[in-house]
Amino acid sequence: MYPSLEGKVIVITGGATGLGKAMAERFGAEKAKVVINYFNEEQELQGIIETIENAGGSASAIQGDVTKEEDIKRMIAHAINTFGSLDVMINNAGIENEVPSEELTLEDWNKVISTNLTGQFLGCREALDYMLENKIKGSIINMSSVHQEIPWPHFVHYAASKGGVKLMTETLALEFAPHGIRVNCIAPGAIDTPINAEKFSDPELKKGVLELIPMGYIGKPEEIAACAVWLASTEASYVTGLTLYADGGMTQYPGFQAGKG
Ligand code: NAD
Secondary structure (H helix, E strand, O other): OOHHHOOOEEEEOOOOOHHHHHHHHHHHHOOOEEEEEEOOOHHHHHHHHHHHHHOOOEEEEEEOOOOOHHHHHHHHHHHHHHHOOOOEEEEOOOOOOOOOHHHOOHHHHHHHHHHHHHHHHHHHHHHHHHHHHOOOOOEEEEEOOHHHOOOOOOOHHHHHHHHHHHHHHHHHHHHHHHHOOEEEEEEEOOEOOHHHHHHHOOHHHHHHHHOOOOOOOOEOHHHHHHHHHHHHOHHHOOOOOOEEEEOOOOOOOHHHHHHOO
16 A cells, blocks of 8 residues: 555546446545546446545546547646645556557558557546646656557557657656656556457457466456556555566567477
8 A cells, every 4th residue: 555645636647447437446445536537437436436436545437538639728727726726647548459550541540649648648648747836746647559569460550659658758758757756657568458358358369468478377457556556655656657568478589488489
């Protein structure tokens, strides 16, 4: 547990499902005040809010589309109006879809880039503006992916967006370090969330993914939430510009396992 998170105000985009939900519930367990941005999952919210409140945290939900500047501004304003501040911004919302690159439409390219990269930039910018203005030594966490490093055929828009998240995170870390604002990202490997539901329901596809994971299992959302609370806490007070890989070893060249290569 991280006592420094008690009472802190956290905004999480895409917070009603998967990693966002796990992070919301974990910050709730740390007795933080959590603003859950959701896209179109109203039915999930009551359960998440109850879990957070039963654990001693506070929660409030707000609908919003991260690709829309005015919606991001509304999310931050909601946090300030409801809980009085903004200490941690988690830019987590993201999408992916599989398309061979020669068939990828401009529309699909733009949709992924505007959600995964531009949406995260807008979240960073609005949070940084508020933190600077109010002299808050806050923390920003961007949700990247192992595909900020590992090329991914048929997902060129996704890989490009996550590569962009890496350098955006590092650049902002450098720019705002003198103000005590830390900017980091988490790069999950394959985690059991709705984004992978279809793939993991096919035993052959799941087996193919498992072969890429040296630790031999699909990660749990709670294992990513554990990274987020550490990064947000004062235990990580000297950490900025980091990509925290949580991938069961996927980025360690699994093809070389067992003496191969
Ligand atoms: P998920 O599909 O459960 O979560 C994505 C969330 O983003 C959903 O709640 C969705 O409603 C929201 N969202 C999508 N478009 C939005 C928009 N325009 N505005 C606001 N919200 C929007 O999947 P997840 O695995 O929890 O994904 C969360 C993040 O983690 C994503 O950025 C994803 O790229 C990243 N990630 C996931 C994995 C994995 O294996 N699950 C691995 C690496 C990175």
